[in-house]
Amino acid sequence: MLATPGKLIRGWMERRAHQGHSVALGYRQILILPTRGGLVFTAMVLAIWVGAVNYSNNMAFVLCFLLLGLALVAMIHTFRNLLGLQITAAYPEPVFAGGHAHVPVRIDNNALRPRYGIVLRAAANRPAVTKIPQLDSRSAMLPVATRHRGLHPLPVVVVESVFPGGLFRAWSRVALEATCAVYPKPETGRVPEPKSHASTGSERPTGQGDDEFTGLRPYQPADPLKRIAWRTLAQGQEIQTKQFAGETPDRVWLDYDTIQGLAPEARLSRLCRWILDAEQAGRPYGLALPGRRLAPATGPAHKERCLEALARFPD
Amino acid sequence: MTIRRHRECVSNQTLAWLLGGLGLVMAPHALHVPLWLTATVIACGCLRYVLSRRGERLPGRTIRLLGVIAGTSAIYLSYGTILGLDAGVALLCLMASFKLLEMRTRRDVLVALLLGYFLIATHLIYAQTLLTVVYLLVTVWALTTLLITTQKADDGSRPLAHTRLAATMLAQALPIMVILFVLFPRVPGPLWSMPDDAYVAMTGLSDEMSPGSISEISQSDEVALRAEFAGDPPPRPQRYWRGPVLSDYDGRTWAQAGSSAAGPPEVLALTNATDYTITLEPHNKPWLLTLDIATGVDRAARFDAAHQLEQENPVRERIRYQARSVLQYQLGETLSGAARNHYTQLPDDAHPRSRELARTWRQEQTDDAELIEHGLGHFRREPFTYTLQPPRLDGDSIDEFLFGTRSGFCEHFAAAFTVLMRAAGIPARVVTGYLGGRMNPAGDYMIVRQSDAHAWVEVWLEGDGWRRVDPTGYVAPDRIEQGLAGALPQEALVPRGAFEGNGLRQHLSLRWDAINAYWNRWVLAYSPALQQHLMDRLNLGSWQRVALAIAASMALALAGLATLILRRSRQRPMDPAAAAWQRFCSRLARHGLHRRPDEGPRDFARRAAARWPTQADAIDAIAQRYGALRYGRRGGKQELRALHLAIRRLRLNS
Numbered sequence: 001m002l003a004t005p006g007k008l009i010r011g012w013m014e015r016r017a018h019q020g021h022s023v024a025l026g027y028r029q030i031l032i033l034p035t036r037g038g039l040v041f042t043a044m045v046l047a048i049w050v051g052a053v054n055y056s057n058n059m060a061f062v063l064c065f066l067l068l069g070l071a072l073v074a075m076i077h078t079f080r081n082l083l084g085l086q087i088t089a090a091y092p093e094p095v096f097a098g099g100h101a102h103v104p105v106r107i108d109n110n111a112l113r114p115r116y117g118i119v120l121r122a123a124a125n126r127p128a129v130t131k132i133p134q135l136d137s138r139s140a141m142l143p144v145a146t147r148h149r150g151l152h153p154l155p156v157v158v159v160e161s162v163f164p165g166g167l168f169r170a171w172s173r174v175a176l177e178a179t180c181a182v183y184p185k186p187e188t189g190r191v192p193e194p195k196s197h198a199s200t201g202s203e204r205p206t207g208q209g210d211d212e213f214t215g216l217r218p219y220q221p222a223d224p225l226k227r228i229a230w231r232t233l234a235q236g237q238e239i240q241t242k243q244f245a246g247e248t249p250d251r252v253w254l255d256y257d258t259i260q261g262l263a264p265e266a267r268l269s270r271l272c273r274w275i276l277d278a279e280q281a282g283r284p285y286g287l288a289l290p291g292r293r294l295a296p297a298t299g300p301a302h303k304e305r306c307l308e309a310l311a312r313f314p315d
Numbered sequence: 316m317t318i319r320r321h322r323e324c325v326s327n328q329t330l331a332w333l334l335g336g337l338g339l340v341m342a343p344h345a346l347h348v349p350l351w352l353t354a355t356v357i358a359c360g361c362l363r364y365v366l367s368r369r370g371e372r373l374p375g376r377t378i379r380l381l382g383v384i385a386g387t388s389a390i391y392l393s394y395g396t397i398l399g400l401d402a403g404v405a406l407l408c409l410m411a412s413f414k415l416l417e418m419r420t421r422r423d424v425l426v427a428l429l430l431g432y433f434l435i436a437t438h439l440i441y442a443q444t445l446l447t448v449v450y451l452l453v454t455v456w457a458l459t460t461l462l463i464t465t466q467k468a469d470d471g472s473r474p475l476a477h478t479r480l481a482a483t484m485l486a487q488a489l490p491i492m493v494i495l496f497v498l499f500p501r502v503p504g505p506l507w508s509m510p511d512d513a514y515v516a517m518t519g520l521s522d523e524m525s526p527g528s529i530s531e532i533s534q535s536d537e538v539a540l541r542a543e544f545a546g547d548p549p550p551r552p553q554r555y556w557r558g559p560v561l562s563d564y565d566g567r568t569w570a571q572a573g574s575s576a577a578g579p580p581e582v583l584a585l586t587n588a589t590d591y592t593i594t595l596e597p598h599n600k601p602w603l604l605t606l607d608i609a610t611g612v613d614r615a616a617r618f619d620a621a622h623q624l625e626q627e628n629p630v631r632e633r634i635r636y637q638a639r640s641v642l643q644y645q646l647g648e649t650l651s652g653a654a655r656n657h658y659t660q661l662p663d664d665a666h667p668r669s670r671e672l673a674r675t676w677r678q679e680q681t682d683d684a685e686l687i688e689h690g691l692g693h694f695r696r697e698p699f700t701y702t703l704q705p706p707r708l709d710g711d712s713i714d715e716f717l718f719g720t721r722s723g724f725c726e727h728f729a730a731a732f733t734v735l736m737r738a739a740g741i742p743a744r745v746v747t748g749y750l751g752g753r754m755n756p757a758g759d760y761m762i763v764r765q766s767d768a769h770a771w772v773e774v775w776l777e778g779d780g781w782r783r784v785d786p787t788g789y790v791a792p793d794r795i796e797q798g799l800a801g802a803l804p805q806e807a808l809v810p811r812g813a814f815e816g817n818g819l820r821q822h823l824s825l826r827w828d829a830i831n832a833y834w835n836r837w838v839l840a841y842s843p844a845l846q847q848h849l850m851d852r853l854n855l856g857s858w859q860r861v862a863l864a865i866a867a868s869m870a871l872a873l874a875g876l877a878t879l880i881l882r883r884s885r886q887r888p889m890d891p892a893a894a895a896w897q898r899f900c901s902r903l904a905r906h907g908l909h910r911r912p913d914e915g916p917r918d919f920a921r922r923a924a925a926r927w928p929t930q931a932d933a934i935d936a937i938a939q940r941y942g943a944l945r946y947g948r949r950g951g952k953q954e955l956r957a958l959h960l961a962i963r964r965l966r967l968n969s
Contacts, residue, residue: 051440
């Protein structure tokens with residue numbers, strides 16, 4: 001198997017990318033190369049040198065060597081501008097496939113000098129640019145385009161700077177340890193109603209509605225906030241949920257196996273759409289995936305659990 | 316969150332400084348570019364500023380193209396070429412100013428700044444004094460500040476926010492500059508044949524002399540050479556600095572004789588020799604100047620048949636050499652027939668009246684020496700005047716001068732006298748050089764300026780050799796005794812440097828010249844030859860050793876600089892409150908509660924309080940104290956101690 005030099009270099013750099021959920025940029029993490037402007041600058045210095053030789057002009061030699069020294073010093077300063085920065089990432093809010101995940105990244109400047117023109121970039125997306133005053137920090141939401149459903153590690157974040165002078169570019173590739181949950185893209189257009197499930201009947205008679213208070217039961221994560229028994233909680237007891245007797249809500253099981261004739265991803269997309277529709281209709285829904293079942297409920301927490309289950313499928 | 320999105324163009328404020336910086340770079344060029352170009356450059360700068368100020372569009376591609384074509388044509392019309400030094404500089408100025416009109420992106424700004432750096436270099440070809448160094452440092456500083464300001468991703472800071480950084484970087488670049496200046500191999504230039512006007516900036520004597528040529532360079536205040544004497548300097552009337560000898564004559568112009576096979580004439584010293592060292596300013600001609608008749612020089616140069624000292628290549632950089640001269644001498648013993656013919660040659664039909672005069676002299680005097688005396692006396696007997704502004708001579712220049720205008724500068728007298736002597740059958744030639752020189756008490760050396768340029772005559776006397784005679788001295792004795800300003804005190808054209816005085820101004824100017832002389836001697840005279848000399852002294856003879864020396868010293872300098880620059884980036888010791896908080900967090904972590912990276916103290920405390928409800932108050936107090944210490948306005952020692960205490964007293968049971 002042959003690898004192109006470009007691939008080899010990229011692979012090497014990928015391996016060099018520093019790991020961890022919070023990374024401090026040290027000497028070994030920062031790479032530096034001249035920018036195109038730096039090359040043009042060098043060409044200009046060379047032109048001055050040729051002129052100095054041609055005219056035997058010692059002052060032009062002085063200028064030429066001074067500018068060369070300036071470029072070398074700028075290189076060290078550019079390196080210094082990144083050195084010691086602390087990059088920390090947090091988990092981004094989940095997104096639907098095809099949308100942009102916004103990765104919260106914080107840069108801490110623990111040094112007694114400001115850092116200028118710090119550019120943060122994830123993949124080929126629009127970079128964020130900032131100046132960080134001394135002993136301060138800045139946060140940025142790095143947009144990352146998503147394409148496929150799943151639990152994805154964050155893309156490598158590139159921290160770079162050309163300050164001062166734009167002659168050199170110092171950069172560091174940071175592989176932050178965090179994942180981004182990407183839900184399936186909800187199916188669009190008209191979708192068939194979820195089929196009633198055979199098991200619905202057996203769960204129907206529990207009969208907990210909104211009419212009359214019947215008692216308390218231990219809290220379950222998906223219970224709506226308005227049903228929480230705040231009074232007993234305030235008395236220092238365990239968190240409990242109020243139960244009411246009344247009309248049985250129309251529950252539905254959203255079952256992976258009932259969807260026929262579609263590819264697995266398409267099935268997940270339909271399930272996703274069903275979850276969103278049911279949530280919007282306020283209708284309790286349960287999710288049945290091969291190997292995993294989530295009891296019917298409603299509410300944002302339940303929705304997120306269901307969607308995450310879709311993202312993680314088949315885990 | 317104050318993260319700015321990427322914006323491309325510079326702010327108006329930065330633009331104003333950018334225009335100012337480039338103006339500073341181009342300002343000295345205004346001295347030698349045509350007025351219309353200066354006006355164009357200023358107009359472009361103002362136009363750009365006004366357009367940006369009003370938020371209007373910059374001129375389109377067609378207009379800019381037309382501008383470039385018009386400007387280039389105008390330069391061609393002004394200079395007759397678009398190549399060469401002067402035209403090239405003019406073109407560069409023009410391009411830089413047009414670049415201002417299309418400066419949209421950061422890259423355009425970079426190009427404009429790089430043009431600016433290059434324009435500094437072009438200025439150095441015209442001037443290399445110490446003041447130029449100041450100019451160089453100031454402009455490089457200004458451009459570097461602008462480079463730092465404009466070439467970064469966020470353009471939020473003020474234009475002058477980085478002046479200090481630019482100065483620091485310049486200071487840090489100095490050691491590298493010094494190392495490379497001394498060690499980097501100097502290639503003897505030029506790399507290719509230079510345009511004709513490459514060395515126009517160098518003034519000095521010419522290899523031709525026609526009426527008006529010496530009075531022209533006499534109006535320059537520039538230094539021609541500096542001389543340090545081992546002993547006492549010679550008295551003023553003997554400070555003849557011998558330059559090119561002119562003996563070819565076409566009726567109007569004197570020129571150097573073509574090369575001859577004859578060796579240099581013998582020199583018989585009649586007094587002790589004078590030793591001295593000359594620092595010669597470049598004049599783009601091969602001859603070296605010496606005090607009167609030199610007998611030896613420590614440089615690869617030879618004397619020709621007219622005892623003119625010449626080296627192989629033109630002097631295009633400042634050189635230093637030691638020489639030894641005699642002031643009383645006999646130059647030459649015999650003159651061959653061919654040489655006698657050459658030195659008495661006159662164009663057949665030229666100067667009939669002068670020849671007639673010489674013939675009458677010859678009839679009166681049979682002895683050559685007496686004839687010469689008589690001839691010189693002619694200039695004193697007749698009403699000749701000495702002036703820097705002689706009337707134009709349109710016809711037969713010698714006849715018109717001798718019998719008509721009778722006023723002229725040294726070249727008129729020298730040329731006329733040589734013609735008269737040749738007409739009388741005495742071998743004669745014109746010698747050009749400098750007469751005079753002034754000791755600088757501040758540096759104990761003599762300054763000879765272009766305004767000391769002079770022409771005199773050498774005549775052949777059988778048995779005596781070549782003897783120097785100076786007809787100017789018979790018209791204006793003060794020229795020899797006191798210099799140009801003494802002889803022509805009222806003429807406005809006499810340059811200031813020709814005057815002598817004891818005022819503060821003179822004193823300061825001599826001090827300044829002394830500093831410049833040291834500068835010239837130690838910095839500007841550092842040539843490939845001198846570098847080779849130094850390398851030999853440092854035992855760096857081979858190029859491998861030189862390369863090694865450069866690599867080693869550069870590595871050392873860069874390592875030193877890196878240590879110096881990066882050392883300061885050490886992190887500040889952690890804030891004590893933050894350290895205490897860190898301890899608190901790790902204690903909780905040991906009990907299984909980890910703070911999430913994006914969790915603030917308050918949120919984390921709430922979670923911790925839910926986990927250890929019995930310690931909720933204590934945890935809340937810790938978070939509050941920490942918040943107050945870290946983000947509050949007051950952070951006393953008592954508060955800190957209370958925080959430490961609260962953390963220590965916290966009892967967690969998992």
